[in-house]
Amino acid sequence: xxxxxxxxxxxxxxxxxxxxxxxxxxxxxxxxxxxxxxxxxxxxxxxxxxxxxxxxxxxxxxxxxxxxxxxxxxxxxxxxxxxxxxxxxxxxxxxxxxxxxxxxxxxxxxxxxxxxxxxxxxxxxxxxxxxxxxxxxxxxxxxxxxxxxxxxxxxxxxxxxxxxxxxxxxxxxxxxxxxxxxxxxxxxxxxxxxxxxxxxxxxxxxxxxxxxxxxxxxxxxxxxx
Amino acid sequence: xxxxxxxxxxxxxxxxxxxxxxxxxxxxxxxxxxxxxxxxxxxxxxxxxxxxxxxxxxxxxxxxxxxxxxxxxxxxxxxxxxxxxxxxxxxxxxxxxxxxxxxxxxxxxxxxxxxxxxxxxxxxxxxxxxxxxxxxxxxxxxxxxxxxxxxxxxxxxxxxxxxxxxxxxxxxxxxxxxxxxxxxxxxxxxxxxxxxxxxxxxxxxxxxxxxxxxxxxxxxxxxxxxxxxxxxxxxxxxxxxxxxxxxxxxxxxxxxxxxxxxxxxxxxxxxxx
Numbered sequence: 233x234x235x236x237x238x239x240x241x242x243x244x245x246x247x248x249x250x251x252x253x254x255x256x257x258x259x260x261x262x263x264x265x266x267x268x269x270x271x272x273x274x275x276x277x278x279x280x281x282x283x284x285x286x287x288x289x290x291x292x293x294x295x296x297x298x299x300x301x302x303x304x305x306x307x308x309x310x311x312x313x314x315x316x317x318x319x320x321x322x323x324x325x326x327x328x329x330x331x332x333x334x335x336x337x338x339x340x341x342x343x344x345x346x347x348x349x350x351x352x353x354x355x356x357x358x359x360x361x362x363x364x365x366x367x368x369x370x371x372x373x374x375x376x377x378x379x380x381x382x383x384x385x386x387x388x389x390x391x392x393x394x395x396x397x398x399x400x401x402x403x404x405x406x407x408x409x410x411x412x413x414x415x416x417x418x419x420x421x422x423x424x425x426x427x428x429x430x431x432x433x434x435x436x437x438x439x440x441x442x443x444x445x446x447x448x449x450x451x452x453x454x455x456x457x
Numbered sequence: 458x459x460x461x462x463x464x465x466x467x468x469x470x471x472x473x474x475x476x477x478x479x480x481x482x483x484x485x486x487x488x489x490x491x492x493x494x495x496x497x498x499x500x501x502x503x504x505x506x507x508x509x510x511x512x513x514x515x516x517x518x519x520x521x522x523x524x525x526x527x528x529x530x531x532x533x534x535x536x537x538x539x540x541x542x543x544x545x546x547x548x549x550x551x552x553x554x555x556x557x558x559x560x561x562x563x564x565x566x567x568x569x570x571x572x573x574x575x576x577x578x579x580x581x582x583x584x585x586x587x588x589x590x591x592x593x594x595x596x597x598x599x600x601x602x603x604x605x606x607x608x609x610x611x612x613x614x615x616x617x618x619x620x621x622x623x624x625x626x627x628x629x630x631x632x633x634x635x636x637x638x639x640x641x642x643x644x645x646x647x648x649x650x651x652x653x654x655x656x657x658x659x660x661x662x663x664x665x666x667x668x669x670x671x672x673x674x675x676x677x678x679x680x681x682x683x684x685x686x687x688x689x690x691x692x693x694x695x696x697x698x699x700x701x702x703x704x705x706x707x708x709x710x711x712x713x714x715x716x717x718x719x720x721x722x723x724x725x726x727x728x729x730x
Contacts, residue, residue: 234727303686305713305725442715 237302241311244294248315248322251287252366255322255329258284259362259425262329263355266336266418267348277333284326291319314439318369321428321435325362328421328428335414335421350397351418354390357383358422358429365432369439377436384430391423483510485647485677486531486568490545493526495538500526502701503545508647513669513678515692515709517685519729522698528649528681530554532568533561550646566593569640573652575632577624577639582607582616585624585635586642593643602642609675610638611668630661634668647677654687666691685725689713697721 258277265274295316298304304312361383368376398412434446486508493501501523508514516524526535533554535541547554554564577585586603595602603620607613612634616627624635633653640648650669654662669691672678682688688695688709695712697704697720705712705721716722723729 238728305685305689306716306722308726309714 237298237304237308240294240298241304241308244291244298244315245311247287247291247294248319249366249370251284251291251319251322252369254280254287255284255326256359256363256366258326258329259332259359262332262336263352263359263422265333266339266355267352269336269339271337274333274336278330281326281330284323288319288323292316295319310439310442314369314435317435318432321431325425325428328425331421332418335417339414340408340411348415350390350394351415351422354387354394354419354422357387357390358425361387361426362429362432365429365436368433368436372436372440374437374440377433380429380433384426387423387426391419394419484508485510485550486679487548488527488545489548491527491530491547492544493523493530493535494542496540496542500701501530501698504698504703506696506703506706508677508679509694510677511673511675512693513673513680513691514694514696515680515682515688516696516698517682517688517724518698518704519724520683521700523701524681524696524698525651527698528651528679529570531647531649531679532565532570533559534570536561566643567645568647568649569643569645570649570651571633571636571640571653574656575629575636577627577632577635580624581621582624582627582635583620586638589639590642606638606642607635609641609672610634611664611671612638628661630657630664633657633661633665637665637668637672641672641676645676647679648672650678650680652681652683655683662687685713697724699724 258280261273262277264270265277295312299309299312302308361380364376364383365380367373368380395416398416402409402412431446434444437443437445484507488504488506491501491504492499504523504527516528518524529535530543530547531549531554535543543555549559549564549568552559578588580588583603586606587599590599590602604613604617607616612631615631616622616635619626624632627635633656637648637653654665657665666687669678669680673693680688680692692709694706695709696706697712697716697718699720704724705716705718707717711717712721713725716725
């Protein structure tokens with residue numbers, strides 16, 4: 233393969249890193265909008281959806297172009313496959329951020345206060361997890377990628393806990409159900425972001441080792457962080 | 458040379474050799490610490506590998522890495538080079554190819570070769586295929602053998618109505634398939650192919666690659682190629698050689714997705730030098 237191809241590959245990798253940064257920013261702003269019921273901030277997040285969609289298409293097109301023109305193998309092939317999949321996960325993460333922002337727009341700041349603390353804690357964990365997975369990709373760091381699996385387990389547990397609390401509260405006091413549904417939706421989207429971050433971490437392991445660990449119990453979620 | 462016709466891996470001589478005991482039972486050609494040279498120049502250094510039966514094994518590597526020398530050694534084509542010398546052992550189904558007991562002519566009946574450039578005889582298509590069986594005393598139905606060989610080489614449908622035309626009238630790709638039919642006519646055990654598509658256009662190359670895929674069911678194929686994508690497409694196993702040494706030998710899928718050696722990784726991704 234030519235130096236020209238190596239340069240194109242490196243440019244694409246940096247572009248994927250920038251896409252990751254853009255999506256992280258969207259998640260952060262969506263969470264802040266939810267925390268403060270900030271409609272202006274929520275609208276800003278929603279407006280960035282088209283930017284992410286366009287970038288996703290351009291990155292995917294470039295991956296296909298490089299595969300068709302250069303028929304890469306080995307680490308080059310693994311990198312292009314990883315970028316293709318991570319790109320898709322990042323776009324889905326952006327969609328989740330938009331869902332959160334849309335719920336945040338009409339969230340009553342005073343309602344559901346009891347749940348805000350739980351949501352903020354979950355949002356913080358999810359953002360750190362997403363950032364960790366993206367950094368693992370940038371550095372091709374398997375250990376950092378594996379750490380995200382344990383975080384995902386904790387986020388799943390926290391999500392289940394929030395569901396139970398909301399159901400219990402709804403049974404006791406039916407008022408404020410609309411806000412509870414918003415909170416539930418935000419929690420659901422945070423949980424989905426964590427799943428996408430797990431996918432990214434799995435792709436980092438594929439990138440480094442060539443192993444597909446998805447659905448493989450022996451190599452997937454690790455409990456030691 | 459009845460032993461060449463009736464050999465098996467349980468040959469009494471080979472049972473005593475340690476490597477034979479440990480080699481896979483379906484090994485057809487086995488190199489044991491093989492070093493090949495021309496005068497004082499060492500072209501292949503201390504190579505050990507087992508070529509499995511009914512598989513396509515590709516040998517890749519940069520120019521001058523020794524891959525063609527290794528391939529040519531497998532049916533003693535290097536014998537014609539006066540300064541060629543051999544150390545170590547090269548076994549065909551347990552028989553040492555370079556032992557005095559091995560007749561190179563008999564060996565080439567079992568291990569056929571297809572070269573880089575198509576080299577048909579200046580004779581008819583029919584005679585190109587029938588020639589070697591005829592001089593080797595084939596007593597069966599020659600017409601049937603020619604037809605079967607051309608069919609196995611995926612050429613029959615294109616030439617069945619002009620069998621007595623000169624082979625030179627065929628296209629390059631057809632000539633190469635005729636050479637494969639010529640090799641097949643001797644009903645060999647192994648087919649060695651030295652860059653068989655390097656002189657062909659993409660369509661003819663695709664035909665040869667499809668043919669290699671079909672030949673795998675009947676013959677053991679060893680393919681030397683500069684074209685890494687071709688090795689990836691057609692072979693089951695790939696050996697990577699560099700400066701006369703065997704760097705890595707593994708399943709083709711592994712070699713082109715996650716090779717074990719950095720040097721292989723650098724070569725297949727073009728980061729050499």
